[in-house]
Amino acid sequence: MKDICFIGLGYVGLPTAIIAADKGNFNITGVDTNKKIVDKTNKGQLHIEEPGMEEILQKVIKKGKFKASVKPVVCDAYIIAVPTPFKGKHLPDISYVESATRSVISFLKKGDLFIIESTSPVGTMDKMADIIFDERPELKENIFMAYCPERILPGNVIYELSHNDRTIGGINDASSDKAMEFYSAFVDGNLYKTNTHTAEMCKLVENSSRDVEIAFANELSMICDKAGINVYELIPLANKHPRVNILQPGCGVGGHCIAVDPYFITFAFPEESKMIATARKVNNYKASWCAEKIKNTILNFIIEHKKKPYVAMMGLSFKPDIDDLRESPAKYIVSNVIQEYNNEDLMIVEPNLKIHNIYKLTNYKEAWEKADIVVFLVAHKEFKTLAGKGNKIILDFCNINKI
Numbered sequence: 001m002k003d004i005c006f007i008g009l010g011y012v013g014l015p016t017a018i019i020a021a022d023k024g025n026f027n028i029t030g031v032d033t034n035k036k037i038v039d040k041t042n043k044g045q046l047h048i049e050e051p052g053m054e055e056i057l058q059k060v061i062k063k064g065k066f067k068a069s070v071k072p073v074v075c076d077a078y079i080i081a082v083p084t085p086f087k088g089k090h091l092p093d094i095s096y097v098e099s100a101t102r103s104v105i106s107f108l109k110k111g112d113l114f115i116i117e118s119t120s121p122v123g124t125m126d127k128m129a130d131i132i133f134d135e136r137p138e139l140k141e142n143i144f145m146a147y148c149p150e151r152i153l154p155g156n157v158i159y160e161l162s163h164n165d166r167t168i169g170g171i172n173d174a175s176s177d178k179a180m181e182f183y184s185a186f187v188d189g190n191l192y193k194t195n196t197h198t199a200e201m202c203k204l205v206e207n208s209s210r211d212v213e214i215a216f217a218n219e220l221s222m223i224c225d226k227a228g229i230n231v232y233e234l235i236p237l238a239n240k241h242p243r244v245n246i247l248q249p250g251c252g253v254g255g256h257c258i259a260v261d262p263y264f265i266t267f268a269f270p271e272e273s274k275m276i277a278t279a280r281k282v283n284n285y286k287a288s289w290c291a292e293k294i295k296n297t298i299l300n301f302i303i304e305h306k307k308k309p310y311v312a313m314m315g316l317s318f319k320p321d322i323d324d325l326r327e328s329p330a331k332y333i334v335s336n337v338i339q340e341y342n343n344e345d346l347m348i349v350e351p352n353l354k355i356h357n358i359y360k361l362t363n364y365k366e367a368w369e370k371a372d373i374v375v376f377l378v379a380h381k382e383f384k385t386l387a388g389k390g391n392k393i394i395l396d397f398c399n400i401n402k403i
């Protein structure tokens with residue numbers, strides 16, 4: 001395997017393709033249907049925030065190991081890393097995986113490796129195999145196919161891509177071995193062989209487990225609020241128990257993984273997935289609960305001071321120190337509050353974005369100085385430098401000052 005085609009140059013596909021070109025010494029063609037991404041990438045510019053990655057991109061372009069394109073080319077392996085969102089009533093949408101698969105069918109030849117990295121409902125690889133072999137029956141048992149999910153944490157990708165262990169789920173043993181050969185060229189973590197369905201479920205279960213654990217912390221935060229107990233003091237105390245490890249509550253759960261993947265289980269196993277479904281509801285409810293708290297605080301301020309407060313909404317992204325707003329509870333809370341208080345008095349702050357297509361953004365220091373009510377939604381590092389509370393009202397939904 002020398003020539004590798006990555007389909008989808010987003011948060012997963014682009015860094016993986018760059019590291020495979022650098023560490024694995026493969027010749028990479030990175031394919032994306034978005035021409036702007038392709039053009040920017042070919043100029044050696046990263047279209048996502050990822051510390052240290054742009055330098056490696058420029059290095060592999062210079063060495064002739066990486067180029068981006070809007071169309072696939074003939075290669076030895078094809079790696080699918082396109083989005084798998086949900087649609088309608090939380091039904092998985094695998095149409096991107098399907099069209100990415102269709103885009104490479106005519107290039108496939110005997111001995112090629114076909115990998116799906118996109119988080120996928122159980123059975124997706126079977127569906128893609130049917131699509132491929134319906135069109136190219138001669139490839140049946142003549143190509144290798146494996147589902148190999150990704151576990152990277154945006155912001156720490158250079159380290160995690162190399163060091164994380166990976167699950168490799170081939171459609172047969174030979175496919176798992178071929179995929180192991182590919183990943184071992186640039187992954188130092190352990191590679192664990194399994195079948196396709198187990199690998200697909202493994203990815204969904206990892207994120208569902210996180211969702212359930214966070215839901216417990218979020219539920220606790222709302223209980224404590226009613227009971228007049230500081231949850232941020234309570235949790236470290238409870239965690240002194242040698243076998244207890246409660247996570248930190250936040251303003252909900254966001255991102256393209258934890259807030260989405262559990263639905264891939266609940267849609268397929270509605271009767272059996274009661275706890276997973278409830279965790280989703282609790283985490284979604286926490287964002288609505290925060291929005292209600294903010295609106296009540298504004299209302300009380302108006303009643304008490306006979307004027308509208310300046311309100312700083314601190315953070316839009318789904319977690320600290322990134323620019324990713326997908327499924328962000330902070331973004332949901334801002335949009336909810338703004339429906340009632342849409343005026344100059346509401347300042348929206350997101351230091352990781354220069355502009356936003358809907359909201360006018362305010363500098364974090366300016367918003368802090370001016371605000372009567374400061375709502376911390378995301379624990380960005382910039383916000384931790386803000387000192388002195390004065391007579392501001394603080395709503396801290398992310399333990400910004402780490403008690």
Ligand SMILES: NC(=O)c1ccc[n+]([C@@H]2O[C@H](COP(=O)([O-])OP(=O)(O)OC[C@H]3O[C@@H](n4cnc5c(N)ncnc54)[C@H](O)[C@@H]3O)[C@@H](O)[C@H]2O)c1
Pocket residue numbers: 007008009010011012013031032033034037081082083084096099100103117118119120150151152153154256257
């Ligand atoms: N972002 C993460 O941290 C993360 C972590 C683990 C797994 N995942 C999973 O990895 C997959 C990809 O996620 P992402 O965050 O990289 O998505 P993304 O939206 O950042 O990027 C996907 C890219 O694919 C492109 N694309 C869509 N259809 C295409 C096609 N037919 N051909 C070529 N390009 C196409 C889009 O233009 C986009 O640039 C998802 O299934 C996601 O759940 C994401």
